[in-house]
Amino acid sequence: MSSEKMEVHLAYCSGCDRQVRVVVNPEVEAEGREPTTADLICLEHGTACSGKLCPIFGVPSEEMEARYGDLLSQARKEGGE
Ligand code: SF4
Numbered sequence: 001m002s003s004e005k006m007e008v009h010l011a012y013c014s015g016c017d018r019q020v021r022v023v024v025n026p027e028v029e030a031e032g033r034e035p036t037t038a039d040l041i042c043l044e045h046g047t048a049c050s051g052k053l054c055p056i057f058g059v060p061s062e063e064m065e066a067r068y069g070d071l072l073s074q075a076r077k078e079g080g081e
Contacts, residue, residue: 013044015055020044022056025067026074041067 013020021043028035
């Protein structure tokens with residue numbers, strides 16, 4: 001995963017009443033398929049939200065945390081850690 005290639009989108013989160021940064025899981029491009037809602041990852045998770053359910057993606061907070069963790073492990077692998 002190359003962070004300079006990763007497109008960051010902004011979306012309004014009513015849970016935190018502000019714009020949040022959202023990316024598509026880089027695995028989607030690597031696998032050559034169309035993204036689904038399950039591939040969207042909020043980069044503000046853990047810093048901005050405190051609710052149990054994410055209002056934008058309609059998933060429990062734990063699910064978004066898992067996606068964010070997956071993104072971090074992909075970045076670590078690419079960084080050779
Ligand atoms: S994960 Fe948290 S910060 Fe991100 S959109 Fe959902 S509720 Fe808002």
